[in-house]
Amino acid sequence: QITLKESGPTLVKPTQTLTLTCNFSGFSLTTGGVAVGWIRQPPGKALEWLANIYWDDDKRYSPSLKSRLTVTRDTSKNQVVLTMTDMDPGDTGTYYCAHRPCSGDNCYFDYWGQGTLVTVSS
Amino acid sequence: DIQMTQSPSSLSASVGDRVTITCQASEDIKKYVNWYQQKPGKAPKLLIYVVSNLQTGVPSRFSGSGSGTDFTLTISSLQPEDIATYYCQQYNDFPYTFGQGTKLEIK
Numbered sequence: 001q002i003t004l005k006e007s008g009p010t011l012v013k014p015t016q017t018l019t020l021t022c023n024f025s026g027f028s029l030t031t032g033g034v035a036v037g038w039i040r041q042p043p044g045k046a047l048e049w050l051a052n053i054y055w056d057d058d059k060r061y062s063p064s065l066k067s068r069l070t071v072t073r074d075t076s077k078n079q080v081v082l083t084m085t086d087m088d089p090g091d092t093g094t095y096y097c098a099h100r101p102c103s104g105d106n107c108y109f110d111y112w113g114q115g116t117l118v119t120v121s122s
Numbered sequence: 123d124i125q126m127t128q129s130p131s132s133l134s135a136s137v138g139d140r141v142t143i144t145c146q147a148s149e150d151i152k153k154y155v156n157w158y159q160q161k162p163g164k165a166p167k168l169l170i171y172v173v174s175n176l177q178t179g180v181p182s183r184f185s186g187s188g189s190g191t192d193f194t195l196t197i198s199s200l201q202p203e204d205i206a207t208y209y210c211q212q213y214n215d216f217p218y219t220f221g222q223g224t225k226l227e228i229k
Contacts, residue, residue, distance in 0.1 A: 037218075039166075046209065046220055046221070046222045046223050047158075047160075047166065047209055047211075047220040047223075048220065049211075049217055049218035049219065049220065052218075060216050060217075061217075062217045063123075063216075063217060064217075096165055096166075105153075105154070105172070106171060106172050106175070107154075107171075107213050108156045108168055108171040108172070108177075108213075109156070109158075109166070109168060109211075110168045110171075110177065112165035112166055112167070113165065114165055115165050
């Protein structure tokens with residue numbers, strides 16, 4: 001059974017750095033084709049993809065946020081960590097991590113964490 | 123970035139109705155589109171992957187179709203538990219992008 005859970009601060013101040021951890025179980029991030037993605041959602045708005053980290057430690061970032069994002073993994077702990085620098089009130093929202101398998105060309109986010117709401121305010 | 127435009131943005135329908143949501147990509151994304159359902163306060167749930175493949179456990183009243191730039195999610199007979207917001211997502215190219223969502227309500 002695959003599960004993911006995000007954790008981190010609920011409140012950060014503008015200009016601070018956000019660090020979120022995704023703890024997962026039921027799969028290995030060293031299995032070919034597997035990735036963990038980060039997706040966020042401002043209150044009442046649409047989903048926005050932020051980044052993927054892959055089984056081979058490759059990473060892909062949203063170009064609009066690339067300068068502010070870093071994603072890393074600890075395969076021994078089954079953890080993925082997202083850091084976002086220079087936080088702004090516009091970054092307020094729910095942050096999700098999700099399991100992304102690929103079988104051939106078939107890629108999708110099939111298991112999601114419950115999400116963690118991050119508010120950026122002074 | 124590839125823009126995914128969903129229509130309508132909101133929809134009110136009666137139980138038993140056939141409901142169709144469309145998603146138009148700003149360029150050819152071949153078959154690389156997925157659909158998600160999100161209920162209030164919950165994480166998105168994968169419904170359909172790669173245009174028309176039903177995720178395990180998803181009721182057969184959900185179906186998907188399309189290719190290239192135009193895609194459709196259909197609910198053949200709307201049920202009360204289908205009240206949610208629906209999102210399309212493309213993965214033909216980075217960055218992955220989602221549609222703006224279609225909020226489905228019961229009339």
